[in-house]
Amino acid sequence: MNPWRLSWRVSQHEPALAWSSVLLWTAFFTFPVVIGLIVGEAFSALDRGDLGTARLVAIALLVAEGVRMVLLHVAATRFTRVWVSWQSSIRANLLSDQLADVRDELGRPVPSPSGALSHFRDDAEDVARFIDGWVDVFGAAVFTIAAGIVLATIDPVATLVLVVPILLVAAITWYFGDAVGDARRADREATARVTAALGEVVGAALTIKVNGASRPVLDHVGSTMDERRHTAVRDRTLDALVRAVGSSMTDVGLGLVLLVAAVRVRSGAFDVGDLVIFATYLTWIGFLPRMIGVTITRRRQAMVAFDRMRLLVADDEAERTSTQRHLALHGDAPLRPERRVPERVRLDRLEVHDLTVRFGGEVVVDAASCTIPAGSLTVVTGRVGAGKTSFLRGLLGLTWGDDAEGTVMWNGRVLDDRAAFLVPPNAAFLPQVPHLLSETLGENVLLGSDDPAGLLDALDLAQVELEVDAMRDGIATRIGPRGVRLSGGQRQRVAAARAFVQRPELVVLDDLSSAVDVATELALWEAMAQAGMTVLAVANRPVAIARADQVLVMEGGRLRARAD
């Protein structure tokens, strides 16, 4: 894995914006060369007693500063956009693979969504910082070369001497790079320990109080705080040290220049103007070496970031984190990813042959087979942990990698990529605990398709239309994060409507009844039967089993027809 190449691909996400930012920044960084020349000229004129020229030059200085301000403004706003777009492109790549409905593009599922956020936030930012490092190094290098040329024409020997502090800063920054990172990490860990200890003390307040243990427990918390004080001091001091090395070089460099040029200064060949030019340029002397040191450190962070993000994309292939995609986050209309909708194929008969599903290496569904004719209701029943949900997930191609084996045939034809084919309009799924998004109710049902009439039908079918009508904003009701503004039963039925909305050939339901009462469940089965749907459902209530055309029992991962 080459962090340079991967970051390069990320950086070329919006090339025009990126390159114009680089050019503008470089111009901004290099501009002090001009300002130094102007100030030098002013002092030369002062020294000669030529007040008129000095005045003119002073005005030129004002103009130059004005130009620099404009440069910064344009550069900074452009750069902010490109900075966000780099991170967004990475995030989009991670998210697309996590949500891919094509088997070969699906990334490994994350153990916990909130835990995975650090990849989207910190890892993406680490890569962007690395790219930002190049931009700074490039701009600083151009400035340093331009300044070096100007200075060399004044005094080549004095200019050459400046290589010493530059190399020194680079070496020290690079040397301390790891220590700075380690100190930062240690401080974060110490802080986590303090908050954890405090959290426990406050959480166990009753126990501590009734045991009269406040004193010893607080001493314990105090010791974690002392530890954090040490890590904090180390962190801030190292940070100050690295900064100080760069800052000190302004005076040290000027001192060295004067030492070397003392003879020419004395003779007047190295005049006030020259001295002022040197002094002005030396303000920035630490920038290039410091940025080189910093960028070397960031390269390693970027490599770690790519290695972590790799696990979220298909085939664990780091390359896919930097896939080129045009999101165009600015301008009038951001670009939309295209919906891939498979062609509708009328269902006559669905056959499952020897479907085996593994979970964590363990076989949870063992060679399950069944046939589902069009227009029928098939109910799968069985105890908790029998493998019912895994059976549905395996059938639909929702499992990851090689976790599911066996064949599924649609009208006798084997489905190569079930994940890609078994989506609306061919199939739709209602999970046991449905997850909704914090958009409007209607958007949650439609998921991007444009079918207002279908939406109302689906809500009606799902027995939730009356309740939606009663809401002040109807289908435009914002349902809150994860749908918290709806009751559990409403969430379940809105998710059912989501499965019905495109009138799929096959509807797969995982325990519809878990959050609805018997009367509602009855009405739901009724409605589905009237609509002539083909349904495969996990269900346990007699009301479902009584209506089933076919009842399958799952026991210990094995599927069999009910013996009756």
Add this chain to the structure above:
Amino acid sequence: MVDSSGTSAHWRGLAELLRPHRRRYLVLGAVLGVASSIPLLSPLIVGRVVDRAAEGAELEELTALAAALVAVGLVGQAVAVLVAWFATRTAWQTTNELRLELADHVLALDHEFHRSHTAGELVQRIDGDVTAVSDFLSQVVVKIGGALVTVAGMVVVLTLLDWRIGLAMAVYVAVAFAAVGSRRNHAVEESSDELSAHARLYGGIEERLAASEDLRSNGGGAYAVQGFVDHSVEVAETAVARERAYLRVWRIVSLGIASGAVLSILGGGVLVERGIITVGTAVVLFQYSQLLRRPLEELMDQLQVIQKATGGMRRVLELRAERPTIVDCGSTSPPAGALSVELDAVDFDYGDGERVLDGVDLHLGAGRSLGLVGRTGSGKTTISRLVLRLIETTRGEVSLGGVAIADVPLAELRRRVALVPQEVQLVAGTVRDNVTLFDADRSDDDVRDALVQVGLERLADGLDRELGAAGTGLSAGESQLLALARIWLRDPDLVVLDEATARVDPVTEARLEAALDALVRDRTVIVIAHRLSTLRQLDEIAVVERGRVVEHGERVALEREPTSRYAALLRTGAELPELAP
């Protein structure tokens, strides 16, 4: 400031906090003064080089000045590092004390306070808010204080050269600082907009990851990514807005610095021509005008830290103002040994007028054991809290060993009365830490003995074994036993046992009962019973119903009396009709 009185209270609070540490802060001030004065030297040296070279000085003198410049560069930055080290150290020392004081204060607050605040919120107030104050002390004070010293030094140096230049510099500095200071609220709104856009972005991503299977199986992947793009657009727009707000202030600083440079060249030129100052002094003037950039930029950055620190200090003072209702003012010790318990005409409500206890009279002799029986919400737990003085009666009195509970010093009460709670709270630490609750005075032998007594021999061999906060590595039953070991170690005179409903396997249950048997000997014991089977060894039974004790007597007698409520309960089955609490 709008709320000047409130704000000054915050600063008074801060001053009070610093008073015990004033010597440290004086040293810090002194070091800071030196560190901030050193940068004033290098322009003076450069100016001197210019003038002396023009006057035809010896080469040695010029070389010495150049060497001095190198030295100033090195020493100046070394002192700056020293300041950073000292300031951070001092700030954290000071604020760690405040954190501990707050933690202590929070622990002393009432049970009700803890019920109405989440642990996360309290941690944020004890640690997060204080860290804002700490940042203020270690960064703002140093940077703004240093900037003031540098600027004042500049004015002094220039005044010594020529009072008119000094005056001009003073005016210029005042205008520049006022201009930046007037923008103190710069980018606050824009920054918070950007933060909320980020919050929406990450919240959306988390939600989509959680809904991954829903989206994949219903063809919603592309739609979900679209929503992500919308959030990203918002992030980009708010980031640009924040950047623009920042640039507005940066322009003021740059304009100030640029006009300073132009003024120093124009003014310097006039003064040089009239022979008032040398060219070298004009160079000093110019370099000083450039030296102002850093302080101005820092002022700009630190204004936000000040705002945060003010908010943090305000919340710290609010938290400190919370007062516990349980006051420690007692001075009477109940007689040694097992304690008798008396409740006389006790009423209790949580301040909402709804009586939880209604005229409860309950007397329990020293060394006796009592089982409290009743449904959830009947008032059993409230009685136990009163006996522990976690709450105070609304009316009536609770006495221990004949002494009113408020007259018993709290430390003694906590030592002599123990609670085994229903849910055992374990802390992240070793087995020893969990038994002693970090009390280092307990010997390993005592701890081991306590563990063996309660039947936890398994743990007695490895006191250094780490247990997680959630009790990782222990079964529910073992956690219960560990809580008993805590009590055993303390040897209290009254034990309140909120019996656990946790499903415990039969083997552990037998161990628990054996341990309890040993524990209740020679002590007064109150058991809040959830399962009738555990009442078999107790002397007395009290049945609680809707805040009243409706039946109280010897267990054996109640069992034999067929009309008693207790006997009726026993008949309906071994389990009480307990609702989940």
